[in-house]
Amino acid sequence: xxxxxxxxxxxxxxxxxxxxxxxxxxxxxxxxxxxxxxxxxxxxxxxxxxxxxxxxxxxxxxxxxxxxxxxxxxxxxxxxxxxxxxxxxxxxxxxxxxxxxxxxxxxxxxxxxxxxxxxxxxxxxxxxxxxxxxxxxxxxxxxxxxxxxxxxxxxxxxxxxxxxxxxxxxxxxxxxxxxxxxxxxxxxxxxxxxxxxxxxxxxxxxxxxxxxxxxxxxxxxxxxxxxxxxxxxxxxxxxxxxxxxxxxxxxxxxxxxxxxxxxxxxxxxxxxxxxxxxxxxxxxxxxxxxxxxxxxxxxxxxxxxxxxxxxxxxxxxxxxxxxxxxxxxxxxxxxxxxxxxxxxxxxxxxxxxxxxx
Amino acid sequence: xxxxxxxxxxxxxxxxxxxxxxxxxxxxxxxxxxxxxxxxxxxxxxxxxxxxxxxxxxxxxxxxxxxxxxxxxxxxxxxxxxxxxxxxxxxxxxxxxxxxxxxxxxxxxxxxxxxxxxxxxxxxxxxxxxxxxxxxxxxxxxxxxxxxxxxxxxxxxxxxxxxxxxxxxxxxxxxxxxxxxxxxxxxxxxxxxxxxxxxxxxxxxxxxxxxxxxxxxxxxxxxxxxxxxxxxxxxxxxxxxxxxxxxxxxxxxxxxxxxxxxxxxxxxxxxxxxxxxxxxxxxxxxxxxxxxxxxxxxxxxxxxxxxxxx
Numbered sequence: 001x002x003x004x005x006x007x008x009x010x011x012x013x014x015x016x017x018x019x020x021x022x023x024x025x026x027x028x029x030x031x032x033x034x035x036x037x038x039x040x041x042x043x044x045x046x047x048x049x050x051x052x053x054x055x056x057x058x059x060x061x062x063x064x065x066x067x068x069x070x071x072x073x074x075x076x077x078x079x080x081x082x083x084x085x086x087x088x089x090x091x092x093x094x095x096x097x098x099x100x101x102x103x104x105x106x107x108x109x110x111x112x113x114x115x116x117x118x119x120x121x122x123x124x125x126x127x128x129x130x131x132x133x134x135x136x137x138x139x140x141x142x143x144x145x146x147x148x149x150x151x152x153x154x155x156x157x158x159x160x161x162x163x164x165x166x167x168x169x170x171x172x173x174x175x176x177x178x179x180x181x182x183x184x185x186x187x188x189x190x191x192x193x194x195x196x197x198x199x200x201x202x203x204x205x206x207x208x209x210x211x212x213x214x215x216x217x218x219x220x221x222x223x224x225x226x227x228x229x230x231x232x233x234x235x236x237x238x239x240x241x242x243x244x245x246x247x248x249x250x251x252x253x254x255x256x257x258x259x260x261x262x263x264x265x266x267x268x269x270x271x272x273x274x275x276x277x278x279x280x281x282x283x284x285x286x287x288x289x290x291x292x293x294x295x296x297x298x299x300x301x302x303x304x305x306x307x308x309x310x311x312x313x314x315x316x317x318x319x320x321x322x323x324x325x326x327x328x329x330x331x332x333x334x335x336x337x338x339x340x341x342x343x344x345x346x347x348x349x350x351x352x353x354x355x356x357x
Numbered sequence: 358x359x360x361x362x363x364x365x366x367x368x369x370x371x372x373x374x375x376x377x378x379x380x381x382x383x384x385x386x387x388x389x390x391x392x393x394x395x396x397x398x399x400x401x402x403x404x405x406x407x408x409x410x411x412x413x414x415x416x417x418x419x420x421x422x423x424x425x426x427x428x429x430x431x432x433x434x435x436x437x438x439x440x441x442x443x444x445x446x447x448x449x450x451x452x453x454x455x456x457x458x459x460x461x462x463x464x465x466x467x468x469x470x471x472x473x474x475x476x477x478x479x480x481x482x483x484x485x486x487x488x489x490x491x492x493x494x495x496x497x498x499x500x501x502x503x504x505x506x507x508x509x510x511x512x513x514x515x516x517x518x519x520x521x522x523x524x525x526x527x528x529x530x531x532x533x534x535x536x537x538x539x540x541x542x543x544x545x546x547x548x549x550x551x552x553x554x555x556x557x558x559x560x561x562x563x564x565x566x567x568x569x570x571x572x573x574x575x576x577x578x579x580x581x582x583x584x585x586x587x588x589x590x591x592x593x594x595x596x597x598x599x600x601x602x603x604x605x606x607x608x609x610x611x612x613x614x615x616x617x618x619x620x621x622x623x624x625x626x627x628x629x630x631x632x633x634x635x636x637x638x639x640x641x642x643x644x645x646x647x648x649x650x651x652x653x654x655x656x657x658x659x660x661x662x663x664x665x666x667x
Contacts, residue, residue: 002442004664029457033464085448138637142644147395147448148586149640152633155579163626284452323463330399330457334435337445337453345444 004345011343015291018339022289025335030328039320048324051313052306058313060195062305064267065279067197068093069301070204071259072283074211075252077292081215082228082248088135088150089256090280091157092128096260098161099127101180101271104187105169113186120187121261128257129250131157136249140242146249158276165271179272189266198266203258204298211294224248256280278326282308285333304329360490365617366610368494374599374606375505376401376560376568376577380584381591381598382512383556387433389516389593390549391529391658394436395451397557398581399458404429404561406462409572412475412565421475422501422562429558430551432458437550441543444662459575466572474571477501499567501559505599512595525549529656532663542663557581579633586636590643593655601639608632 011017031041052058072089079086086092100120103111111119135149164180171181191198215221223244227234231241259279268275282304289303290296311325341347380397387394404425411417411424432454439450477499486496495506516522527535528545536542560580565572583605591597608631615622 004442004444033461037465087452138641142641144637144640144644145589148582148589149637151582152579152586152637155633156630159626159629163624167624167626281456285456288449321464321467323460323467326456326460327464328460330453330455330460333449333453333456334439337439337450338443341443341445 002347002349004341004347007344007346014343017342018336019289021339021342022332022335025338026328026332029331029334030324033327034320034324037320039318044314044318044320044324047317048310048314049306051317052310056195058309060197061309061312062302063201064196064198065305065308066298066301067200067204068259068263068279069282069286069304070208070298071200071255071262072279073286073290073297073301074204074208074283074294075255075259076283076287077290077294077297078211078215078224078255079248079252080228080287080292082224082244083231084136084139084245084249084252085147086132086135086150086249086252086256087147087284088132088153088280089252089259089283090276090278091150091154092131092253092256093260093263093280094154094157094161094276095127095131095253096124096257096262097264097268097271097275098157098164098260099257100124100187100261100264101164101169101183102127104183105180108184108187113184116184116186117189117265120183120265121189121258124261124264125254125257128260129254131257132249132253133246136246139249140245154280161271161275169271171270177272180270183265183269187265188269189262191266196267198262200259200262200266203262204301207255207258208294208298215294256283282329285329285336288333288336307332362614362618364490364494366607366614368497369610369613370603370606371495371502372498372568372606373609374602375502376563377580377584377587377605378505378599378602379508379560379563380557380581381587381602382508382595383553383560384585384588385512385591385593385595385598386516386525386549386556387553388588388659389529389656390525390546391532391656391661391663392437392440392546392550392553393447393451393660394433394440394454394550394553395448395585396432396436396454396458397553397584398577398579399455399462400429400432400554400557401458401561401564401577401581401584402462402575403432403458404558405565405576406466406469406561406572407558408562408565409466409469409472409474413469413472416475418475418477418566421566422559425558425562425565426555427558429561430555433551433554433557434547436554437547440662441546441550444664447660447662455581463574466574469572470574472571475566476570477567499563501563501567509595509599516595526656529658532658532661536663536665546663557584560584583632583636586640589655590639592643604639605632605636608635 034041034044052062075089076086103120103123135146138144138149139146166178169180171179189198223239227241227244235241286297286300286304289300307325307328311322314320315322380401384397407428408421408425412421436450436454439445440447479497480500482496486492524540524545527540528542532542587598587601590601612628
């Protein structure tokens with residue numbers, strides 16, 4: 001048996017300990033699974049990291065993935081700061097894509113082109129916000145767990161997107177390929193030089209900085225953090241917790257929706273199979289690794305981006321399934337929890353007390 | 358709608374309900390002991406894959422089912438270690454388990470995509486299957502469906518009539534008092550969590566061996582999450598969990614009914630949303646009723662780690 005003793009003096013270099021335990025756990029677990037699959041883990045890791053970090057293409061792709069990951073990470077972190085769990089970023093991201101594509105489908109011919117892109121982005125964010133607002137409303141009105149509702153709505157959003165691109169929004173010139181028509185150039189988010197890195201990078205970094213400032217310095221941020229420490233105390237202090245819940249969840253959904261609008265307007269240029277790539281779920285891991293601190297989120301998003309791009313490269317170079325990145329992510333989250341535990345407790349084997357049989 | 362239509366829908370409803378029921382029943386025991394495990398979806402996925410893998414290796418449906426249960430239980434053991442021994446945030450540990458389980462199943466399952474799989478055959482219960490209509494609906498199913506029938510009263514008896522059930526509920530309500538009364542809190546919680554994992558694995562194995570034989574990526578389609586919602590709907594009671602699972606199965610059956618009859622009342626995609634939307638509606642109804650009745654919601658110590666030092 002193991003016994004946990006509370007640490008009375010905080011562990012030195014706690015953040016570094018947590019991060020190294022998390023990474024170490026992830027790499028060890030990944031190696032074990034690859035060995036089980038019959039692949040050499042060292043070769044596989046070499047291929048992964050060379051694929052992600054060893055070329056300009058790999059490096060830029062890491063940044064490309066880090067853009068939606070930063071946004072969904074911020075979305076999860078904002079909610080979690082006040083003890084709300086938004087596990088529905090995937091659905092909100094998809095709704096952001098639907099909103100973006102919807103503007104193109106309905107207004108592209110009539111809207112003056114300089115207004116089209118802003119409309120695409122704003123509508124994407126609004127749809128994401130709406131999709132998160134429903135669970136917030138249910139939480140406030142009927143005390144329904146937002147964990148379950150946000151999650152169940154992910155499936156609904158994905159089915160809705162499939163319905164649209166298989167059905168009414170299907171590209172008539174798509175040669176039977178299920179997807180919406182390509183966005184017109186006026187609805188495309190500008191890319192950087194010759195890469196797929198797009199303007200969303202600026203949005204993501206600015207929002208991380210803005211959210212850091214808001215949470216750390218503003219009166220509103222203070223009230224969010226207070227609510228996170230204890231909703232009841234916040235209520236006594238005269239804060240309107242239900243209103244705060246609605247606002248924070250909607251803002252969180254807007255961030256995820258923005259990620260979806262960015263993917264639609266800058267990467268895919270349409271809705272199609274593979275649009276829901278799991279960035280919403282990854283946001284949970286990004287937010288945790290960053291200890292819910294917005295300023296750390298872009299860096300954690302880059303780390304996860306390395307895993308994802310590495311996994312994709314592994315699939316092409318060694319024909320191993322790209323889902324190795326999912327395993328690494330799950331193990332990373334477990335490793336993070338383990339590392340945090342080290343920070344809080346000293347672990348030692350239990351001794352039998354003398355005299356006790 | 359004719360009688361035979363209703364019988365057709367009910368038969369598929371019974372067939373569709375088993376996976377969600379197994380997973381929900383397991384989670385009821387887990388939560389009754391005070392542990393929240395949100396990893397059900399991940400455990401179901403690995404259970405489904407293990408069922409296919411063991412099935413194709415041994416061609417034995419019993420071993421395949423046990424394989425699914427064992428793998429689900431093993432993953433639950435991981436959650437138990439983190440939640441009970443290390444006392445980490447159970448929400449996060451469960452989510453980590455779902456992500457890890459989904460990744461494992463997807464990675465290791467690649468080899469089984471599109472391969473012919475072991476198929477659990479329908480077994481007609483002697484005498485009972487000859488009853489008109491009812492016999493066909495309830496007693497011409499795969500053996501795992503019968504296991505579900507038997508588990509409903511058995512689980513209710515264990516939980517509410519046995520000494521073990523009393524201890525489980527005591528640990529989930531007030532771990533400190535149970536500990537003072539000499540109940541081994543950690544052992545009970547470990548046992549219930551692992552049992553929950555085995556049941557989730559069984560639900561997964563049911564999907565891949567009996568419901569739609571073979572391995573498909575993400576084949577659980579959120580049924581693990583629906584099972585967790587069913588626990589709340591069932592107010593942590595096995596009998597009501599089966600009722601909830603039947604409700605879910607009925608919605609799944611409607612899809613088949615419309616496909617089979619060729620009637621398109623609503624687009625098929627909208628039908629596919631029904632189980633998720635209905636689950637949310639059911640949650641709303643339960644929570645609103647709870648508020649007006651003022652009854653408690655779930656075990657008091659749910660999600661709270663226990664240690665003697667406090």
